[in-house]
Amino acid sequence: MTKKKLTKEIVVIDLDDLDSSVPEGKHQLSRHRTCWQHVLATLHGRKKRLTKKDHETIDGFKLTAQCFLDFPCRERSTRKISQKNVGHGVPKLNKKLGSGTFGNYFELLWRGFCEEKKSFFGYLDCLWFSLYTKPSFQSKVMTWIQNKQIFTKKYVIVPIVIWSHWSLLIFCNFDESLESETRKPCMLLLDSLESTDPKRLERDIRKFVSAIFKAEGRPETQQSLRKIPLLVPKVPQQRNDWECGNFVLYFIKLFMDGAPEDFSMEGYPYFMESNWFTPEDLDCFCEGLHSDLVAT
Template sequence: MAASPGENRVITRSHTRKAKEQLNNTEDRLSSFFYSLPRYGRSQKLRNSRPSHSNDEKKLDTNMFESYLEDLWNSISEEKRSSYTYLDCLWFSLHKKGLAKENVLKWIKKKQIFSRKYVFIPIVCWRHWSLLIFCNFGEKRPSNTKRPCMLLLDSLQQADPGKLEPDIRRFVLDIYGAEARKEKEAVISKIPLFIPKVPQQRNGEECGIFVLYFIYLFVQNAPTSFSLDGYPYFLKEDWFAPDDLESFRKKIHSFECSKNIESDTRQQRHLGGSDLYGLTPECREAVSSSESQNVVTKKEWALVPGSNGMIVDIQ
């Protein structure tokens, strides 16, 4: 019997913490919101325009990725949450590096992937994000057209996503072995791996956003039964428009901003210090009103509430 969605969320949160302890050096840490705000004595100027998307924006780190994915997952229907699941974004890397491999396989076993229609496996490897999807792994009566297969979605085809195949094959083989499945190794090794041509990123910093958007759209449009006859379905180069991705990106960065503020505020209070110590009056106002306004922050920007939505540009 499959675990309930609530139990799956608890499993994911618990194992995410364990995975991060094992692979701490692979994470990109986001800059602290408070350290990015201007202090007295530093030069600053006001501008009347909001910052536009920059190619210099940092990639999503694993903390923020998992946090947003969990939030996204909670928004889908109960029916889909019971028949789909996702793995922690560090588990594949841990397995690939041979770190805590036995624990990783135990954690995956608790996700009961052989009772699911689709399993989403975010992969972060070589500082690049891609998405592996298991289809029909829970199929009890496979046929020529309806049988287990895998999809590897990569927004940077020039990075040669096919080079991950040996690691993916070992990963899948170990999962079957840990579950004591009856399928023979020769059969498991022949599970098809497809790499569809999906929309491509425009710079080197967008891969994490693309993976989240792949999951978001796939969950919405996935066929009830994935058939090889229907492949590639919607998985094409024109799957979505750049404007749609841009809207999704803005939601991600807004979510990222709010999480950073919450995290840093809790840390400051835990240390017994004032959250607003040393900040300019404008920034104190921005932080104080963050719960009631959409505060937009970046590495070099802080929103100052006002009639024109003015921005502090940190020099």
């Protein structure tokens, strides 16, 4: 079989004729978003006046970043995709999860629970806690949380991703008054990497909780809010530096399966112990969850 000769096509971009309203595909700019030609073309398209410093920066960029439009491209393969390749675009649970991928897996996991089970639980988006730590987003995050009406639920799942690490915060009995003698509110923080000191988040967590109570118009005082226990059970620990997202998904699954009807400090830590599950259990869960996502 003879190999096809690759043809090299250099696309010339007319910077003076570039209109920012024209889709990028027309000028094939989407193929070289990081090269100096794209930067320069975008600035011209936006009619931005370049300073001397801008010109010097772009001139330096030319020397280190060749335009990818100058490279030859292979023709698209016409072979059919076999069944074993179906779902290859779905990221597997074998690397550190980004918030988007985590959200996809969480939504699938959530849909797998029956309506009766879900009626006891609420959850917050995995980015809301980290966004709240940025002053410019605090008001908006509180508005989103108000719409969730979390104080109507016995349990609220709060996945946290901060400093590139996933952990799980769970609000228990927040539908009760802080003065309740039967079902006292408390917080659980499940972390698969205890060596990083989960308690380092306590200050931000308490600020977050205080802001939620204030936004919801709850009458509790700051003194009573400070007394809400933050519990850190000894849960199984991750084997590498990327499994934290997988652990949080499995924590959610197992906690929702086994959560007591009334969470009490007397039964704590319940099932949340270092032998809660084995590495093999986690691997099996991840394989099944990925297969389900591919199938959908």
